[in-house]
Amino acid sequence: MPIILNGLAIFRREDRGRPPRIAGVVTGPTVLVRLVMRIFEGIEVHPGVRDARDEFEGVMVLTLAERSSLIAPSATLAMAGEAKRLKSEGVDVLDFALGEPDFNTPENIQEAAIRAMKAGHTHYTPPAGIPELKQALAEHYTKKIGLPTQPAQILISNGAKHSIHNALMAVCGPGDEVIIPAPYWVSYADLVKLTGAVPVVVETTEEEGFKLSPEKFLAAVTPRTRLLMINSPSNPTGVVYDRAELEALADAVLTTKAGVLSDEIYEQLTYGDAKPTCFATLRPGLAERTITISGVSKTYAMTGWRIGWAIAPAPVAKFMGDLQSQETSNPCSVSQYAALEAVVGPQDSVRAMLGEFTKRRAYVLERIERLPGVTCVPPGGAFYAFMNVSSHFGRTLGGRKIEDSTSFCVTALASAHVAMVMGSAFGTEGYARLSFATDLKTLERGFDALEGFLKG
Ligand SMILES: Cc1ncc(COP(=O)(O)O)c(C=O)c1O
Numbered sequence: 001m002p003i004i005l006n007g008l009a010i011f012r013r014e015d016r017g018r019p020p021r022i023a024g025v026v027t028g029p030t031v032l033v034r035l036v037m038r039i040f041e042g043i044e045v046h047p048g049v050r051d052a053r054d055e056f057e058g059v060m061v062l063t064l065a066e067r068s069s070l071i072a073p074s075a076t077l078a079m080a081g082e083a084k085r086l087k088s089e090g091v092d093v094l095d096f097a098l099g100e101p102d103f104n105t106p107e108n109i110q111e112a113a114i115r116a117m118k119a120g121h122t123h124y125t126p127p128a129g130i131p132e133l134k135q136a137l138a139e140h141y142t143k144k145i146g147l148p149t150q151p152a153q154i155l156i157s158n159g160a161k162h163s164i165h166n167a168l169m170a171v172c173g174p175g176d177e178v179i180i181p182a183p184y185w186v187s188y189a190d191l192v193k194l195t196g197a198v199p200v201v202v203e204t205t206e207e208e209g210f211k212l213s214p215e216k217f218l219a220a221v222t223p224r225t226r227l228l229m230i231n232s233p234s235n236p237t238g239v240v241y242d243r244a245e246l247e248a249l250a251d252a253v254l255t256t257k258a259g260v261l262s263d264e265i266y267e268q269l270t271y272g273d274a275k276p277t278c279f280a281t282l283r284p285g286l287a288e289r290t291i292t293i294s295g296v297s298k299t300y301a302m303t304g305w306r307i308g309w310a311i312a313p314a315p316v317a318k319f320m321g322d323l324q325s326q327e328t329s330n331p332c333s334v335s336q337y338a339a340l341e342a343v344v345g346p347q348d349s350v351r352a353m354l355g356e357f358t359k360r361r362a363y364v365l366e367r368i369e370r371l372p373g374v375t376c377v378p379p380g381g382a383f384y385a386f387m388n389v390s391s392h393f394g395r396t397l398g399g400r401k402i403e404d405s406t407s408f409c410v411t412a413l414a415s416a417h418v419a420m421v422m423g424s425a426f427g428t429e430g431y432a433r434l435s436f437a438t439d440l441k442t443l444e445r446g447f448d449a450l451e452g453f454l455k456g
Contacts, residue, residue: 067194070190070193070194071190071193071194072190074186074187075186075421075422075425076097076098076099076186076421076425077098079097079409079413079419079420079421079422080095080097080098080419082413082419083095083097083413083419086413086417091417092417093413093417093418093419094416094417094418094419094442094445094446094449095419095438095442096418096419096420096434096435096436096438096443096446097419097420097421097435098435098437099235099298099382099383099384099435099437100297100298100301100303100437101298101301101303101353101383101437102301102437102438102439103301103353103356104301105300105301105302105305105338106300106301106342106349107349108341108345108346108349109300109302109338109341109342109345110338111341112337112338112340112341112345113305113334113335113337113338113341115337116333116334116337116338117334121333121334121337122333122334123333124329124330124333125330125331125333125336126330127321127322127324127325127329127330128154128155128156128317128320128321128324128325128330129154129155129156129309129330129331129336130156130333130336130337130340131151132337132340133156133336133337133339133340133343134151134154134156135151136340136343136344137149137151137154137309137311137343138150138151138153138154140343141278141292141311145278145281146278146281147278147280147281147287147292147311148287149311150314152314152317152318153311153312153313153314153317154309154310154311154317155309155310155312155317155320155321155324156307156308156309156331156336156339157307157308157309157310157320157324157331158306158307158308158328158331158332159295159297159306159307159308160263160265160293160294160295160297160308160309161187161191161308162306162308162324162328162331163293163295163308163309163310163320164187164188164191164261164263164293164310165191165194166310166320166323166324166327167261167291167293167310167312167316167320168191168192168194168195168197168227168261169194169195169320169323170312170316170319170320170323171226171227171259171291171316172192172195172196172197172226172227173195173196173197174195174196174197175196175197175224176195176196176197176198176224176225176226176227177197177198177199177200177222177224177225177226178192178197178198178199178200178225178226178227178228178229179200179202179217179220179221179225179227179228179229179258180192180199180200180201180202180229180427181201181202181203181204181210181211181212181216181229181230182201182202182203182204182426182427182428183204183210183234183236183237183386183423183426183427183428183431184201184229184231184426184427185231185234185235185236185263185426186425186426188229188231189201189427192229197226198224200220200225201427202216202217202219202220203427203428204216206375206377206388209239209377210234210237210239210377210386211239211241211245212230212249213248213249214248214249214251214252217249217252217253218252218255218256221256221258223257225256225257225258226258226259227258227259227260227261228249228253228258228259228260228261229260229261229263230249230260230261230262230263230279231262231263231264231265232246232262232264232276232277232279232381233266233267233269233270233274233276233379233380233381233382234266234381234382235265235266235382235384236384236386236421236423236426236431236433237377237379237384237386238377238378238379238380238381238382238383238384238385238386239377239379239380239381240270240274240275240276240380240381241277242274242275242277243275243277243282246277246279246282247282247283250279250282250283250286251283253286253289254283254285254286258289259289259290259291260279260280260286260289260290260291261290261291261293262278262279262280262290262291262292262293263293263294264276264278264279264292264293264294265293265294265295265297265298265308266298266381266382267294267299268298268299268350268354269298269299269354269357269381269382269383270380270381271357271358271361271379271380271381272380273380274380274381276381278292279292280292280311287313288313289313290312291310291311291312291316292310292311292312293308293309293310294308294309295307295308295309295339296308296338296339296342296343298382298383299342299350300339300342300349300350301353302335302338302339302342305332305335305338305339306331306332306335307331307332307335307336307338307339357383357436357437359440360383360436360438360440360443361379361383361385361436363436363440363443363444364385364434364436364443364447365378365385367443367444367447367451368385368387370451371387371447371450371451371454372451372454372455373389373391373392373454374387374388374389374391374454375387375388376388383435383436383437384433384434384435384436385433385434385436386423386426386431386432386433387431387432387433387434388430388431389405389408389430389431389432390405390429390430390431392408392454393408393430395456396456397411397412397415397453397454397456398411398412398414398415398416398453399415400414400415404422404424404429404430405422405423405424405429405430405431405432406422406424408422408432409421409422409432410422412432412450412453415453416449416450416452416453417449418446418449418450418453420432420433420434421433434446
């Protein structure tokens with residue numbers, strides 16, 4: 001019987017007076033625990049394991065390691081899961097919670113996967129990835145991105161998230177600090193904590209365009225700083241740093257001993273004048289201290305295939321490969337051949353998807369303008385609008401008092417059936433993230449519902 005040492009145990013109401021079955025367990029920041037408590041209103045929640053243990057007198061209690069208190073389930077997935085649950089009950093949910101393209105993986109990539117299976121590429125591969133994909137990426141980065149790269153510097157993983165985990169495990173440990181500008185992608189802080197290092201969150205504001213300045217970075221640096229994590233284009237804000245801003249940050253980094261993890265997963269999804277910049281290329285000496293992260297999930301609508309990569313100094317890449325060999329052996333063989341086709345094959349489907357995202361972004365910005373009391377820094381990339389909804393805090397909407405971004409998003413879902421993710425999950429209170437990786441018709445219905453919700 002699973003039970004936890006830290007956090008909350010959830011029991012089913014119908015088990016009252018009988019040996020209880022645990023329906024779920026919640027650990028992590030208060031915000032998330034409160035979210036789960038609100039979502040599962042029909043379920044009894046017991047705070048603290050001591051209470052739970054009292055209830056369990058005579059029942060064997062298997063405790064989790066201390067590490068379990070470091071990890072919270074992804075709030076994005078929690079909101080998406082709740083949206084899915086409502087859908088399964090027949091509710092017409094307008095789902096803008098999850099960050100994945102709604103397009104199917106392009107045909108040529110699917111065909112490549114089928115060919116790979118038929119050719120017998122269904123076995124273990126080298127732990128750090130197939131040589132063909134590493135070679136293709138080395139050429140891509142060297143020739144197209146301007147980052148001279150050898151195959152030995154590349155690690156192919158089960159998604160970019162796995163590459164980030166491996167990178168953090170390779171360079172961070174107890175006592176180290178990792179600087180993370182907020183708003184940040186939900187997983188960064190927890191992945192850092194898993195290594196024993198401490199996330200040092202540096203707030204950026206809407207007025208600053210949600211960009212970390214060299215001054216703020218330098219103010220956060222201590223002798224224990226191991227890494228700065230940056231993400232441009234950003235999830236959740238869509239903000240894209242321009243080259244000069246990144247150069248200024250790079251110059252500041254070079255005055256310290258900090259390394260950089262540059263998450264460039266949305267590099268091919270930028271709009272208008274916004275241009276992606278590969279951080280490691282900006283100054284001599286940066287590549288030696290930077291780990292670049294990317295992958296096929298977002299650009300090629302391949303979230304389910306689970307292929308991402310890291311480009312790092314060769315000794316770091318070697319350790320990440322060794323680590324991966326013990327953790328997962330290798331990324332899925334068939335998916336690697338599909339990713340190879342994605343990287344070297346025709347790119348017209350990428351252009352077509354970007355065209356669609358461009359139209360949706362324009363529509364979303366036009367509709368946000370019309371939402372009462374809502375502002376938004378126009379996203380230069382990715383497919384998110386990070387909306388400032390704080391002017392509605394203190395109001396009663398959908399029959400509930402709105403106190404914060406969690407109550408805003410939970411109530412918008414319950415009452416208007418619009419699923420978004422609360423800003424607090426990204427380290428910034430006052431906002432709601434809306435993903436526009438959804439067709440225009442659904443966006444139109446979603447904004448109609450949201451507008452009605454906000455008008456009370
Ligand atoms: C900023 C950022 N980095 C990394 C990832 C993980 O990508 P993957 O699905 O390839 O693991 C995501 C996915 O949402 C993301 O938004």
